[in-house]
Amino acid sequence: MTTKTGFAAIAAREQGLKRQLTSAQMSMIAIGGAIGTGLFMGSSFAIGFAGPGVLVSYALGALIALLLMGCLAEMTVAHPTSGSFGAYAEFYISPLAGFLVRYAYWASIVLAVGTEVTAIAMYMKHWFPDVAGWVWILLFSSVLIFTNAISVKAFGHFEYWFSAIKISAILAFILLGAWLVFGGQNPEYGFHHYVEHGGFMPNGISGVWIAVIIAIFSYLSIEMIAVAAGEAEHPEQAVKKAFKVTMVRLVVFYLLTLALILAMVPWHQSGQGAQSPFVSVMAQVGIPGATGLINFVILVAALSAMNSQLYTTTRMMFSLSRAGHAPKAMGRLSEAGVPLNALALSCTGIALATLVNLVFPEQSFMLMMAISIFGALFAWMMIFLTHYRFRRYHQRLGNAPLAFRMWGFPYGTLLGLVLVLAVLITTAFVPAFRMTLVFGVPFLALLSIAYLLVLRRAAPAIGAEAGDLPVQLSGVGARTPEQERS
Template structure:
């Protein structure tokens, strides 16, 4: 589609990373990144907003995620590079767009790392209620930073087994829940809970729509498959396979587990006291040791998501550096092909989370979500817009047949874009997410000003060097 002076020049400047991720690892990384705190902890807040109607919220979120993955898969198969949707925005929308998307997304995932470690501190209180949460934050963070620093192969192995544990546990939970709800010998469990305590929509359609914000946060990280494609052994095969299996599994895992949770525990008791609704269910069922086991699985889920997020932020900062948008040191690679300086900077979310947890121990989780979600919503919105420009560019310039095509273009691409704009605007009217735009809009304006004043010249110089290479 493009020549050496086109997108190939952007891809060339990001060379040096090791292509060591297998297709199996890529599939597990994609689903593992999206099954973390959002499902196990965030779902309790979503249930609080929407009641049983949270199933509609997560279905809407799944639709948006499906459309996003379709758009992203098409662009990633055409251009597998670690800069991913930031690089696509740079080429198909403009350099400023590429700068904003990369930095906004990097900041979002850095803060999301903080969300995961904040949740880890909450989970560990189950076993060690008297140990300060910041100790667990620093201990687990050090272990995951080390796994990312060794090599991408080490990261892939860790993430594969983390994800395997999570998936196995969720499948076991689904089987147990189905037996309790449909087995007939437990009348206290059933779909009567759906219409008790205010009915299926206790907070109306507005509650359902607000919970979509949490749903999007829960699905956050499915897009990391596009970032990981830059280090995949066979990127085209890996992305296609990951796309096909990830969405089916996510919809099944999220919607089926929530369906069973709401049938076993009244919605106004699920996640009561800030704990995971999964733990609430196990306490209700009363199986010896089950509550501790599910808490362990939730801990693994948080560690897995944090592991993936550290990987993603590191590669995004690496891409920013190679584009001339960050110090050159961030683009240097170790002998194992790991951008260690970028990894060190991307750990800043851990430090912020520790401070927030110390200052606001009870509100830290939702506060970190509100701060982190702006960049994610902005990045998803820009992925849809970039895909629209990508396809139009391909059509205008007589591009060859795409190896993977998003269906329903342009209607479904524009639908995804409109839904993301609506969700982003909704945060302004929800007290729990008031900080999203309060933080996000000035941050985006500051980024744009920084680009105009400091980075535009650097980016043009890097682009000229790449084209001459």
């Protein structure tokens, strides 16, 4: 047993990281992670499935993301640590749950890094069509790995400006699109595209629901705000601010941009998957240099998302090591407070993406997306379940009010859990996502077997069910073991 009890023992073993991220950087990191290839490239595949009904798909995805962020913000304000939702699952459900969430999520984001870097290779073909994709994969990967290796402060600065470029470009796109659609300059642009070419839902409700899978992939990485809280200067204020700002901006950016794209380019042209719908719009508008400019912006977006994902996977592997579930070397920190060994291991997705790009250059993006999404859906499901246990446990202890509280408990939490489970089950019936469960279920089974046979004995007995009290909640009163026993 560790010298500290309750969640404080989990937080104590993850000490050593530098708290150098500002509130402004935290907000940008959350936005930066979620506005990447999912919006700029994945939306093309979503439009192909749902047609104009993709707006409903992304609205449903936004609802799930909003519920998730509410649950996560409540737990993160109480427990700001880099282990985040993996550590919460360990304490409030079981050590096995914490182990599975961390590894499944780590694998998911490692593979998501692969989707970003694969997309980068596709974007570069706009300027250099004859250069092999793996050249760009290696070049840009090296730059971002170096950025993450310097310090968390360097990462924060890069991500802030990456995100600022993306947000500025999207705002400019929205203004241009609104002027073209509502200015009446060209009868080709307008909302009549919503009902032409098969109607608003050309592939029916099933097509709209399938596109929700891609919508969730697009919103993936908003949860990294919880991971970054472990290195925030003032985690409670930073998480609260990031939660409010991020959700409003994400919903506005995603839904407004897609609404304008569908009004400017017929869905059957923008939903081909061959290129970003943003590029398709700019090509049709005919502004000199606009296509190259938007291609540069989506390249920056992919680099930003990849930068954020490398950070997240590194901290998740660090947390696994400190929990005794990965080699001790993964938990060692450089003088700047960076887990370099964990960073090196987290680059495996880049290597896999390079290989897939060489073998399946045309199908690499969808294949990497289908494989990577399992861990994300599993982690989101477990976040909802953990929040349910977190709140019940808190109520049972009779603690003081939480510093941040998710509204609508338990209905919002349970609704989010059911919706994510339904999306995960849906992947089994969609050929493009068949690999999601084909890869995910055996992977989860192997992790469970490895834990039960090898790692369970080495894991410390820390958890809400192990009687480790009091629970250390930020800004929340806690009862003593004697009070609990009485």
